[in-house]
Amino acid sequence: MTAGKSRPAEGAHGELARALLTYKRSFVHIGVFSGVINILMLAPALYMLQVYDRVLASGNEMTLLMLTVILLGMYALMGALEWVRSLVVLRLGTGFDRKLAPRIYDATFSANLKTGKLNAAQPLDDLQQLRQFATGQSLFALFDAPWFPVYVLVMFYFHPALGWFALGGTVVLMGVAWLNERVSRPHLKKAGELAINSRRDAGANLRNAEVIAGMGMLANLRRRWAEQHLGYVREQNLASARMAKIQGWNKALRMAVQSLALGLGAWLVLENQMTAGMMIAGSILLGRALAPIDQIMGASRQWTQVKEAERRLSQLLGDFPPLAKGMDFPRPAGNLAVEQLLAAPPSQTQPVLHGINFKLNAGEALVVIGPSGAGKTTLARCLVNAWPPLRGKVRLDSAPLDQWRPEALGALVGYLPQDVQLFAGTVAENIARFGEVDEAKVIAAAQMAGVHELILQLPEGYQTRLGENGMGLSGGQRQRVGLARALYGEPCLVVLDEPNANLDEAGDAMLAEAIGRMKTAGITLVLITHKPNILKQADKLLILHAGAQADFGPMTEVMQRMQRGAQEPPRSPGRVMPLPPYGTAMNFAQRKEGA
Ligand SMILES: Nc1ncnc2c1ncn2[C@@H]1O[C@H](COP(=O)(O)OP(=O)(O)OP(=O)(O)O)[C@@H](O)[C@H]1O
Incomplete structure (x- = not known):
């Protein structure tokens, strides 16, 4: 009793994007916090610069003390901002989930009513994956990455050669990150599809355990499931092997870029084109500029799965728009x-x-x-x-x-x-259709269905817990409890x-x-x-x-x-x-x- 008229479908990605856009203000806050945090991230490099070039040169301990106090204050502020930023992101994730989960639940229900094939847990798993991705380190990487030019600009200020080196190194490492995502994407996509199918089949088949046991079908069903499962493992391994190769090279490259930057800095110092403080500060800044790339590399494996989850959810929401609200007509006579x-x-x-x-x-x-x-x-x-x-x-x-x-x-x-279709819960909850249990109405329905006495014979009467699909009752008992449910609330x-x-x-x-x-x-x-x-x-x-x-x-x-x-x-x-x-x-x- 659910298939109402549907509103026209909107753009495939519209609903998810609109849900995210309602948190515009939170994103602005995260952006502002990230901005301040990234400016404060300059502190260790500038401290190093001052210590090397000013304190060590002048031997002024008071200056060292003042610089250290300022630095510690900046670190404390940074820690507080990081904490608040995490709280905002967490709240955003919870809100996003609250907004979308009921809608996705309804769309999953409509999809199941229509096709009967969808694994009901999958869309909710997809939502969880999106939420975890959007509220994890990857989101911070997204907000931190735009600050990369600031670090490089400071390095250009130290010396143009150092700036160009940092720029070149970053471009190369970003290229590697892109390659990493590209080579693993097809395998991860395939692996994701196979994992979903094998989980769905395993769940659906094992639900019919009695038939499997009664006719010795376990080996046959296991063989069918294993084909999909092993296919999933194979694709996952292929993706991991390719990524491992690239990630290994990336790690070596990343260390080489940092060491070479220090080497370049040292040479510039020897050539009297830069101070030693700038050499050390430049090295710290480069490490900071490359950090989001590392985070992006780490997220790239997740990214393929997240994109697939987003595609599946968008498709589901596009195919099953919200049901029209409909009207409350006066109680009909029953014509x-x-x-x-x-x-x-x-x-x-x-x-x-x-x-x-x-x-x-x-x-x-x-x-x-x-x-x-x-x-x-x-x-x-x-x-x-x-x-x-x-x-x-x-x-x-x-x-x-x-x-x-x-x-x-x-x-x-x-x-x-x-097939009756009772649910896991008490007999009373089943009869009351899982709404608020009105005991008088439950008993009236059971009496009208002629099942009141039968229910009283059950171990805990109306409070007897049934398993999924009415497990715990015989076929005939299920049918009679189902009749009481049909009669609940004076239909x-x-x-x-x-x-x-x-x-x-x-x-x-x-x-x-x-x-x-x-x-x-x-x-x-x-x-x-x-x-x-x-x-x-x-x-x-x-x-x-x-x-x-x-x-x-x-x-x-x-x-x-x-x-x-x-x-x-x-x-x-x-x-x-x-x-x-x-x-x-x-x-x-x-x-x-x-x-
Ligand atoms: N979910 C479904 N998907 C596809 N086809 C279906 C589905 N349910 C029923 N059909 C088809 O619709 C036709 C009518 O089926 P229906 O279940 O309404 O018959 P019925 O008269 O109730 O049969 P029975 O007395 O065996 O229950 C059948 O040809 C069946 O194959």
């Missing part, structure tokens, strides 16, 4: 109208349901029958707005489902899917997809009683079934065949048409298509006639 419905699974365009057209008055019970694959479950999903129609409308008291606010509609609708429309698939005779009888109670409560009911006993409680019958509406009408009329259709070739002009032989319905019709 249901399906108009020229054309529907397909969300990942497909080929309709599996076409031309479905029927109306139910509030409080009526409709039974839907048809052979396997006829489109019954697809119809159920459209009736609860889980799958949006390709064309046509489903209306609740004349308001199309896609115009409702999804949460408001969800509260008025009960849905029991074929006006309830759609039950094969609610008796896992029930024994006693369970069937309970379900029949529950249906009676729902009818008394005036709930509009849609029941999909293969079992004939539910037909007795239907007011109307819909027969689906190959995605089309084979017949619809009051129960007895459709039954009579089916009987006639079984005895003679169809002549009725109103009939959409020839009726196939539905054993269960026919048997029931004959039994009902005989009665």
